[in-house]
Amino acid sequence: MHQIAGERADWNRIREDFPILQQQVHGSPLIYFDNAATSQKPRVVLDALRHYYENDNANAHRGLHELSSRATEAYEKARRRVADYLGAGSAEEIIFTRGTTESINLVAHAWGGKFVQASDVILLTEMEHHSNLVPWQLLAARTGARLRFLPVNEDGALAHSQLDSLLTSEVKLFAFTHVSNSLGTINPVADLCRRARAVGATTLVDAAQSAGHLPVNVQELGCDFLAFSGHKMCGPTGIGALYGRAEILDSMPPWHGGGEMIVSVTLEKSAFKKPPHRFEAGTPNIGDAIGLAAAIDYIEQIGRPAIFEHDAHLTAYAMERLAALPGMRLLGPSGERGAIVGFVMDAAHPHDLTTFADQHGLAMRGGHHCNQPLMRRFGLPGTTRASFYFYNTTGEIDRMVDILRTAARFFT
Amino acid sequence: MSLELEELYQEVILDHSRRPRNFGELAKTDVLVHGDNPACGDEIHLGVQFGTNDTLQDIKFSGHGCAISRASASMMTTKLKGKSRREATEILRAFQGLVTGEGTEQSKQLGDLRLFQGVRKFPQRVKCAMLAWRAVEQALAQTPGEATVSTETGLSNP
Numbered sequence: 217m218h219q220i221a222g223e224r225a226d227w228n229r230i231r232e233d234f235p236i237l238q239q240q241v242h243g244s245p246l247i248y249f250d251n252a253a254t255s256q257k258p259r260v261v262l263d264a265l266r267h268y269y270e271n272d273n274a275n276a277h278r279g280l281h282e283l284s285s286r287a288t289e290a291y292e293k294a295r296r297r298v299a300d301y302l303g304a305g306s307a308e309e310i311i312f313t314r315g316t317t318e319s320i321n322l323v324a325h326a327w328g329g330k331f332v333q334a335s336d337v338i339l340l341t342e343m344e345h346h347s348n349l350v351p352w353q354l355l356a357a358r359t360g361a362r363l364r365f366l367p368v369n370e371d372g373a374l375a376h377s378q379l380d381s382l383l384t385s386e387v388k389l390f391a392f393t394h395v396s397n398s399l400g401t402i403n404p405v406a407d408l409c410r411r412a413r414a415v416g417a418t419t420l421v422d423a424a425q426s427a428g429h430l431p432v433n434v435q436e437l438g439c440d441f442l443a444f445s446g447h448k449m450c451g452p453t454g455i456g457a458l459y460g461r462a463e464i465l466d467s468m469p470p471w472h473g474g475g476e477m478i479v480s481v482t483l484e485k486s487a488f489k490k491p492p493h494r495f496e497a498g499t500p501n502i503g504d505a506i507g508l509a510a511a512i513d514y515i516e517q518i519g520r521p522a523i524f525e526h527d528a529h530l531t532a533y534a535m536e537r538l539a540a541l542p543g544m545r546l547l548g549p550s551g552e553r554g555a556i557v558g559f560v561m562d563a564a565h566p567h568d569l570t571t572f573a574d575q576h577g578l579a580m581r582g583g584h585h586c587n588q589p590l591m592r593r594f595g596l597p598g599t600t601r602a603s604f605y606f607y608n609t610t611g612e613i614d615r616m617v618d619i620l621r622t623a624a625r626f627f628t
Numbered sequence: 629m630s631l632e633l634e635e636l637y638q639e640v641i642l643d644h645s646r647r648p649r650n651f652g653e654l655a656k657t658d659v660l661v662h663g664d665n666p667a668c669g670d671e672i673h674l675g676v677q678f679g680t681n682d683t684l685q686d687i688k689f690s691g692h693g694c695a696i697s698r699a700s701a702s703m704m705t706t707k708l709k710g711k712s713r714r715e716a717t718e719i720l721r722a723f724q725g726l727v728t729g730e731g732t733e734q735s736k737q738l739g740d741l742r743l744f745q746g747v748r749k750f751p752q753r754v755k756c757a758m759l760a761w762r763a764v765e766q767a768l769a770q771t772p773g774e775a776t777v778s779t780e781t782g783l784s785n786p
Contacts, residue, residue, distance in 0.1 A: 242630055242632075243630065564695070565693065565694035565695060566668070566694075567668055567694040567696075567753070567756060568637075568694045568695045568696070571633075571636070571750060571753065572633065575629075575630045575632060575633045576630075582668070583667065583668050583669070584668070584669055588666075588669070591669065596669075597668065597669030597670060597671075597692060597693075598668055598669050626629075626637070626642075627637075627642070627645075627646075627695060628646070
């Protein structure tokens with residue numbers, strides 16, 4: 217862990233913590249600008265996974281033996297670590313899932329199945345990732361509830377002036393993203409939650425793009441549910457969590473049934489455990505939960521305010537340099553934003569640009585970014601997206617600009 | 629510039645992408661196929677006018693897409709204009725074999741279309757090259773009228 221205690225992180229030395237970054241791709245040094253899709257993993261996370269499987273691996277919560285005790289303890293310790301990281305009132309408010317998508321589906325089924333009725337409205341925004349849209353479409357189809365959408369302005373911000381007319385007493389749930397994965401917009405979560413509460417609506421925050429990048433405290437935000445993925449914040453794939461306010465989780469029936477989530481079972485019926493275990497059927501993903509806890513430790517050593525500041529520095533620099541390229545259109549807000557820059561260039565289609573960039577060692581994403589309705593709203597088939605994390609540098613951004621300039625010449 | 633990039637974006641391909649041939653709409657259309665690649669949002673509208681002896685008398689396309697899909701549509705329409713249904717189907721099969729790497733000796737009849745061989749090394753771009761061809765495949769199977777086709781097969785909404 218390369219950091220000067222009590223002072224600013226040594227960003228260049230932090231790169232050494234990430235073995236994957238020390239490689240050439242297609243003959244050029246790798247520039248990894250696809251962090252909104254998934255982040256890279258520091259050695260401490262890889263070591264934690266290896267340590268667990270080499271020393272403590274067993275099934276949690278059931279074996280009366282030493283390894284099972286260790287696995288159980290490490291898994292529940294990881295839950296406490298997540299609770300602490302999110303500022304949750306207790307570890308019982310944290311359910312481990314495969315990630316943001318599964319967390320949202322859990323709410324749509326267990327909470328939505330019980331509480332959402334045909335007369336209800338589910339309020340979403342136009343900037344939602346498909347993972348915070350499709351589960352609600354399916355719930356609406358099951359229940360007859362209506363979907364309603366808060367529009368996005370041309371500058372990439374939500375149309376807050378329309379909120380009062382949309383966030384009415386019919387709204388049962390208001391689900392929205394913290395940071396847009398295409399536009400980089402940071403939504404005012406605390407304010408949105410406060411206004412939802414005022415009309416009696418339950419809130420769900422998609423924190424996939426924020427949990428590893430800026431301070432996220434569920435009590436300060438005042439949300440009822442919050443979902444995130446470990447793999448976008450230095451953790452392994454296949455692990456994430458759902459925060460749910462204790463009294464709401466208590467009121468929810470199980471989603472998946474199976475082992476681990478029951479108190480007693482007869483052939484006819486079962487009694488279920490209290491949250492969070494009620495919502496974790498089957499053998500949990502113990503190893504990756506431990507990996508996620510290691511990722512949180514790593515991020516907290518650097519500090520989320522420092523990461524946010526570094527993100528902001530990189531993003532502002534990238535926006536300034538990209539804006540100077542000919543035929544460039546940048547999407548999203550010009551002020552404060554997440555470490556995501558979506559753009560289109562007159563010279564080339566996003567797929568041609570990303571193929572071209574990849575051949576120069578630069579990993580970006582081209583396409584609709586699981587945001588098809590948002591792309592339609594901006595009249596675009598897709599964009600090219602560069603997304604940063606704390607191990608990226610302004611030198612890499614300079615290199616990106618050179619590559620894009622070469623690409624523009626190549627395709628026109 | 630890497631060799632793979634030069635093989636993918638051959639000069640002839642880039643030329644067709646910048647100045648696509650047969651781009652626009654036909655005055656008289658027998659079959660109109662709307663094709664899309666949902667993975668990237670690319671769209672093609674392919675119009676075919678069949679001649680008296682079952683030839684593809686005229687063929688034009690419109691829509692938007694990447695350099696590969698645009699050049700592929702442009703070169704396809706150039707190649708297929710005036711061909712019989714049978715010849716067009718043979719060329720379609722040969723082209724499909726070429727870009728997926730499952731091609732055999734048939735690639736000789738492809739002429740300039742053989743330049744798309746570089747796509748093989750970019751599996752994610754095969755659909756870009758195939759979009760126009762999926763549309764023409766549908767047009768050949770179609771009685772007069774309109775149809776839609778997608779690069780994502782087996783779409784269903786149970």
